[in-house]
Amino acid sequence: xxxxxxxxxxxxxxxxxxxxxxxxxxxxxxxxxxxxxxxxxxxxxxxxxxxxxxxxxxxxxxxxxxxxxxxxxxxxxxxxxxxxxxxxxxxxxxxxxxxxxxxxxxxxxxxxxxxxxxxxxxxxxxxxxxxxxxxxxxxxxxxxxxxxxxxxxxxxxxxxxxxxxxxxxxxxxxxxxxxxxxxxxxxxxxxxxxxxxxxxxxxxxxxxxxxxxxxxxxxxxxxxxxxxxxxxxxxxxxxxxxxxxxxxxxxxxxxxxxxxxxxxxxxxxxxxxxxxxxxxxxxxxxxxxxxxxxxxxxxxxxxxxxxxxxxxxxxxxxxxxxxxxxxxxxxxxxxxxxxxxxxxxxxxxxxxxxxxxxxxxxxxxxxxxxxxxxxxxxx
Amino acid sequence: xxxxxxxxxxxxxxxxxxxxxxxxxxxxxxxxxxxxxxxxxxxxxxxxxxxxxxxxxxxxxxxxxxxxxxxxxxxxxxxxxxxxxxxxxxxxxxxxxxxxxxxxxxxxxxxxxxxxxxx
Numbered sequence: 001x002x003x004x005x006x007x008x009x010x011x012x013x014x015x016x017x018x019x020x021x022x023x024x025x026x027x028x029x030x031x032x033x034x035x036x037x038x039x040x041x042x043x044x045x046x047x048x049x050x051x052x053x054x055x056x057x058x059x060x061x062x063x064x065x066x067x068x069x070x071x072x073x074x075x076x077x078x079x080x081x082x083x084x085x086x087x088x089x090x091x092x093x094x095x096x097x098x099x100x101x102x103x104x105x106x107x108x109x110x111x112x113x114x115x116x117x118x119x120x121x122x123x124x125x126x127x128x129x130x131x132x133x134x135x136x137x138x139x140x141x142x143x144x145x146x147x148x149x150x151x152x153x154x155x156x157x158x159x160x161x162x163x164x165x166x167x168x169x170x171x172x173x174x175x176x177x178x179x180x181x182x183x184x185x186x187x188x189x190x191x192x193x194x195x196x197x198x199x200x201x202x203x204x205x206x207x208x209x210x211x212x213x214x215x216x217x218x219x220x221x222x223x224x225x226x227x228x229x230x231x232x233x234x235x236x237x238x239x240x241x242x243x244x245x246x247x248x249x250x251x252x253x254x255x256x257x258x259x260x261x262x263x264x265x266x267x268x269x270x271x272x273x274x275x276x277x278x279x280x281x282x283x284x285x286x287x288x289x290x291x292x293x294x295x296x297x298x299x300x301x302x303x304x305x306x307x308x309x310x311x312x313x314x315x316x317x318x319x320x321x322x323x324x325x326x327x328x329x330x331x332x333x334x335x336x337x338x339x340x341x342x343x344x345x346x347x348x349x350x351x352x353x354x355x356x357x358x359x360x361x362x363x364x365x366x367x368x369x370x371x372x373x374x375x376x377x378x379x
Numbered sequence: 380x381x382x383x384x385x386x387x388x389x390x391x392x393x394x395x396x397x398x399x400x401x402x403x404x405x406x407x408x409x410x411x412x413x414x415x416x417x418x419x420x421x422x423x424x425x426x427x428x429x430x431x432x433x434x435x436x437x438x439x440x441x442x443x444x445x446x447x448x449x450x451x452x453x454x455x456x457x458x459x460x461x462x463x464x465x466x467x468x469x470x471x472x473x474x475x476x477x478x479x480x481x482x483x484x485x486x487x488x489x490x491x492x493x494x495x496x497x498x
Contacts, residue, residue, distance in 0.1 A: 080492075
C-alpha cells in the first residue's frame with residue numbers, strides 16, 4: 001500500500017515544488033535576491049530528495065518502508081515551511097515593506113551586526129518572528145506605521161546569531177550561550193536533588209520535567225535574544241516588553257503551563273533590567289522597575305513559591321552577564337557607546353515621548369514615521 | 380517574541396539528526412563504506428555523550444537532554460549502539476534499537492514542526 005501511495009504522492013509533491021518556483025516573481029528588487037536564491041536552492045534540494053525517493057522504490061536498500069515514509073514526511077514539511085514563509089514573502093511583497101527593510105539595514109550598520117540584514121515582510125500572523133535559514137523577518141501588517149514595538153526587531157536579529165552554524169564570528173555569543181546553559185543545567189540538577197514533596201512527588205516531578213524541556217531550547221534562547229536587544233538598544237526594549245505584557249493580559253509569572261515556548265514575562269524583564277544595570281543604565285532600569293511595580297499592583301498577580309525556585313535572581317543575573325560578554329565578543333556596539341545612532345535614538349526617544357506626553361504621543365509619532373518614510377525613499 | 384525563530388533552530392537540529400539516523404538505516408548498519416563514515420561517526424559521538432559527560436558537543440546540549448529524557452534506552456544500549464555504528468555490527472537487536480531512535484526522533488520533529496507552523 002505504502003509503495004503505491006508514495007508513487008502518487010511523490011509525483012504530486014514534485015509538481016507542487018515546481019509550481020512554487022514558477023510563482024516567484026521575475027521583477028524582484030535587488031534586496032530580495034538572497035531570499036530568492038535561498039528559496040530556489042531549498043526547493044531544488046527538495047525536488048532532488050523526492051527524485052531519489054521515487055527512484056528508490058526498486059532499490060533493495062529501501063525495503064524499509066518506515067524509513068521511506070519518514071524521508072517523505074520530512075520533505076513535505078520542508079516544502080510546507082518554504083511555501084508559508086519564503087515563497088509567500090516573495091510573491092506577496094508590498095511597497096510598505098520598504099521602510100522596514102531600510103530600518104533593519106540601518107540597525108545592522110549602527111549595531112555592527114555581524115550578519116547580513118534579513119529581508120522584512122509585513123505578513124506575520126504571529127507578532128514578530130524570524131526564519132533564520134532564509135534570513136527572513138516577519139512583522140505584523142501595520143507595524144511599520146508605529147514605533148513602540150519596533151524595538152522587537154533587535155530581539156529577532158539575535159536569533160540567527162544563535163542558530164547560524166560554522167561562523168567563527170558568532171562563536172563568542174554562542175559559547176556564552178553554552179556556558180549559560182551549563183549554569184541552567186546545574187541549577188535544574190540541584191532542584192532535582194532537592195525534590196520538593198509538598199505538592200506530591202508526581203506533581204513536582206512533572207513540573208521539573210517541563211522546566212527541563214523548556215529551559216535550554218526555548219527559554220534560554222529567548223532570554224539571550226532579550227539580552228542582545230537590551231544591550232544594543234537600551235531602555236526602549238524593556239519598555240516595549242512592558243507594553244506587550246500590559247496589552248496581552250497574560251500571567252507574567254506562569255510556570256505551570258508546559259506548552260509555553262517563552263519564559264515567563266517577569267523573568268524576561270528581570271534579565272533586561274540586569275542588562276541595563278550592567279551597561280551602566282541603572283537609573284533607566286529603576287524607571288522601568290517603578291512602572292512595572294505599579295502595573296503589578298494593578299493586576300494583583302503574585303508568583304507562586306516554585307517560581308523563584310525555577311527562575312532565581314542569581315541565575316537570571318548570570319545569564320544577563322554571560323549574554324553581555326557574548327554581545328561584546330561579537331564586536332557589536334553597546335548602549336554605553338557615545339556614538340550617534342539614529343534608529344536607536346529614535347526608538348528610545350519614542351518611549352520618552354510616550355511617558356512625557358502620552359496624550360500627544362500619536363501626533364509626534366506620525367511626524368517621525370513620515371520623516372522615516374521620506375528618508376527611506378531617498379536612501 | 381518569535382515562535383518561528385525560537386523553534387526553527389531546534390527544528391533544524393532535530394531534522395538533521397532524524398535524517399542522519401535514517402541515512403545509516405538505509406545504508407545498512409553493516410555497511411562501512413567511506414561515504415557513510417561521517418554520519419556514523421557523528422551519531423556514535425552523540426550516543427556516547429548520552430552515557431557520560433566526556434566528549435560532549437555544547438551545540439548538541441538540547442538534543443542530548445531531550446534524547447536522554449524521551450528515548451528510554453539504558454546506558455548499556457546507548458553504548459552498544461555507539462559501538463555498532465563504529466564497528467558495523469548489524470544484528471537484529473541493534474537495528475531495532477536504531478529504528479526506535481529514528482521513530483522517536485522523527486515523531487518529535489513532526490511535533491515541533493506543527494508547533495512552529497501551527498496546525
